[in-house]
Amino acid sequence: MAQWLTGEVIENYAWNQELFSLRVRTQPFEFIAGQFVRLGLPHEGGRVQRAYSLVNGPDEHVLDFLVNRVHDGLFSPLLHDLRAGQTIEVSQPPSGFFTLNEVPDGDSLWLISTGTGIGPYLSMLSTDIPWQRFKRIHLVHAVRYSADLAYNEKILQWVAEHPGQLTYQPVVSREDHAGALRGRIPALIQQGDLQRAVGDILDERAQVMLCGNPDMIRDAKTVLADRGLAKNLRRKPGNVTMEHYW
Template identity: 50%
Template sequence: MWTTGKVIERIDWNEKLFSLRIKTDVEPFIAGQFIKLSQMRDDKRVARAYSLVNPPGCDYVEVLAVAVEDGQLSPDLKALNPGDSIEVTPKAAGFMTLDEVPKGALQGKHLWFFATGTAVGPFISMLATDEPWQRFEKVVLVYGVRLGEDLAYLDTIKQFIEQHPQQFVFIPIVTREDYPEGLSCRIPDGISSGLIEQKAGLGINAEHSQVMICGNPGMITDAQTALVEKGLVKNLRRAPGQITVEKYW
């Protein structure tokens, strides 16, 4: 179930937020899926799931994580440096993928990604593939954090803007300090008030929108409520809709 990977790069976004790039053998996966990382502690394996930030086809895996003081694994991950080893599951899993989003007449024209914190990872992976750009006329990434320094992968996001200037809209949301380039509301409040739609220059509705939400459970619950009020419904395999979600803990 486990294979040994070697850290080849660590990026520190701030004191707690970091990314690890790990050289390891992982089976082919779908953008948006996750793997598990683990270490042995006191003869007991401690494992946690992390979404893959890198797109399929890379010869490494990359994860975005935040070191939690009383976390069972994240402080150890934060201490890893290039050359250090970490155990990795060789097979990715999860259904937060574009494969789960309806196609054809039910698809709509606009794809919205709503993420908080490290949950932006799977959306970065998807945006680095061809699929969202081929399937949708507009792609919007709404990325909510507390402080501006918590926004990871801004250079990568800038590349998406440069590559797809007419197609991609990026809306950063920073709630605890001024951030001139973005909004300051919670994501659910921004949906309810229409601020996010106004910033994007697009409406959110059942006819034209597919929405994927990834982040903390409170945000997901409240965002779903706001979207349902706009006429969208949860996307299920047996009953296709417009809202696809994944809780990040």
């Protein structure tokens, strides 16, 4: 049964009108990069709660959550309205198996996401693990508009600190943006555009993580399977590890 910590909102940072990062301080707790907790708020005499991945690294003391407001949703508008000094509940213990210790070894690591699905990858990249285990890391973030490319400054700092090891490839579907590909990730993989953009190949030495839109995950999984990259299972290790984000 989940326990709850009371946290204080430190910042509600708006990337745009709908996308925001909610930063919360609680008493310290341990988690593995890629895991999630539930956030809870009082509502109509009870508690409303939803699961959100931790964007911050395990050694960082302020919790960070990337949230997109869904106007007809119940919970995300409540989070959107929170301000510094207000309180929120955070579940314990953290959960989830979308972590690098579940991913087999390989030469390259492809961190492919849509929307807020980039969150777990930012937590992973805040640790030493990916840098020590993989020769090449490709962070791919697909969004509708360029304004949705959150944490750009942090990512570009990692690129500068790890030249030749980390590649950042944005994908913007509804407008042109300098340096970004345009289209859907499954099609970009199938046509080879993504591989050409990052200068690498998807072969049996690649490990791919998919996080975000279930349609992207389903279609990308099919395209990757056609290339011989099978789903990664504990009982049968493979190349593709997935996390559906809603």
